[in-house]
Amino acid sequence: DTGVSQDPRHKITKRGQNVTFRCDPISEHNRLYWYRQTLGQGPEFLTYFQNEAQLEKSRLLSDRFSAERPKGSFSTLEIQRTEQGDSAMYLCASSQLAPREETQYFGPGTRLLVL
Amino acid sequence: QKEVEQDPGPLSVPEGAIVSLNCTYSNSAFQYFMWYRQYSRKGPELLMYTYSSGNKEDGRFTAQVDKSSKYISLFIRDSQPSDSATYLCAMSAGFGNEKLTFGTGTRLTIIP
Numbered sequence: 001d002t003g004v005s006q007d008p009r010h011k012i013t014k015r016g017q018n019v020t021f022r023c024d025p026i027s028e029h030n031r032l033y034w035y036r037q038t039l040g041q042g043p044e045f046l047t048y049f050q051n052e053a054q055l056e057k058s059r060l061l062s063d064r065f066s067a068e069r070p071k072g073s074f075s076t077l078e079i080q081r082t083e084q085g086d087s088a089m090y091l092c093a094s095s096q097l098a099p100r101e102e103t104q105y106f107g108p109g110t111r112l113l114v115l
Numbered sequence: 116q117k118e119v120e121q122d123p124g125p126l127s128v129p130e131g132a133i134v135s136l137n138c139t140y141s142n143s144a145f146q147y148f149m150w151y152r153q154y155s156r157k158g159p160e161l162l163m164y165t166y167s168s169g170n171k172e173d174g175r176f177t178a179q180v181d182k183s184s185k186y187i188s189l190f191i192r193d194s195q196p197s198d199s200a201t202y203l204c205a206m207s208a209g210f211g212n213e214k215l216t217f218g219t220g221t222r223l224t225i226i227p
Contacts, residue, residue, distance in 0.1 A: 004158075033214070040123065042203050042217030043159065056214065091158055103149060104215060106158035 004107035006092050012113045013082055020078045021110045025094030032075050033093040033104060034067055036060065043091050049075060050097065082114045118142050121204055121218025129226050134191040138204035138218045141185065145206040145216070148180050150189045153201045153220065162202075163189070194225045 005024045013019050025032045031050050035043035046065070047057045051072035061067075064082075069075040079086055089111050093104040121138045128134055136150075147166055151159035165171045168182045177190040187206075191198055201222045205215040 035215075040219065042119075042121070042205070042219050043215070045214040045216070048214060058214075103147075103161060103164050105161065106151075108158045109156075111156070 004092055004094050004105055006090075006107040006110050008110060009108060010111050010113075012115065014115050015082060015084060017082055018078065018080045019082060019112065020076055021090055021092075021112075023075045023077070023092030023094075023107060025074070025092070026096075026105060028096065029094035029105075030072075030097040031095045031104075032069055033095075034075070034077050035091040035093065035106075037089040037091055037109070038087075046077075079112075082112075084114050087112055087114045116141065117219075118216050119204065119206060119218045122221055123219050125222040125224060127224045127226055128194060130194060130196060132194050132225075134194050134198070134223060134225075136189045136191075136202050136204075136221050136223070138187050139185055140187075140206055140216075142206070142208075142216070143185075144208040147207045147209065148178070148187050149205040149207075149215070150176075150178060151203040151205060151217075153203055155200075159203055196225045196227050199224045 007022045033048040034046040037043040047067050049069040064080045067077045089109040091109045093106045095104045119140045149164040150162045153159045163178045165178045165180045168180050171178045175192045179188040201220040203220045204218040207213045
């Protein structure tokens with residue numbers, strides 16, 4: 001297993017465009033998390049899934065953001081009508097709930113720049 | 116006021132020195148405490164985790180938690196240039212399987 005992977009690693013878009021990011025968790029990890037990290041700050045929680053169910057969403061996740069994990073494996077995060085304030089690193093993490101609990105392992109992130 | 120406070124640094128120390136990194140927090144519900152290391156333009160990498168109060172040692176790294184003071188520390192002994200990175204403290208109420216609340220990160224440079 002090569003760990004959590006994210007695609008693309010970098011994305012430059014114009015304000016108002018839609019973007020979609022993909023995260024592939026560590027195999028058989030039940031939980032998948034999305035965080036956002038801006039320059040000079042720690043990651044901030046956005047949302048998480050247990051299998052295909054989205055269990056919690058942060059207030060940071062405005063209506064322009066939507067996340068899915070349709071088959072309980074990979075996940076996508078879509079941002080509609082991007083704004084310059086959306087420029088950040090978007091991090092995905094996964095963890096295993098069963099047979100034993102583990103902490104979260106992060107992917108390399110997708111760096112978004114909105115012009 | 117943020118739930119987790121961490122001095123952003125930057126912190127520069129000579130190779131071989133002992134490094135002390137700290138975080139304070141305000142949420143009494145936090146039970147699990149983690150330290151992540153993040154190299155430039157990379158994702159955070161888990162270094163250590165601790166449950167409740169106490170110490171935990173792993174090689175050159177020692178994590179301490181004092182819940183009565185709401186204060187956690189990470190010590191790095193015999194620091195190496197490869198330790199140069201940003202160190203993030205993170206906490207959760209449940210073990211690693213609930214959302215993590217991070218500090219801002221401390222940028223550390225080890226000078227050869």
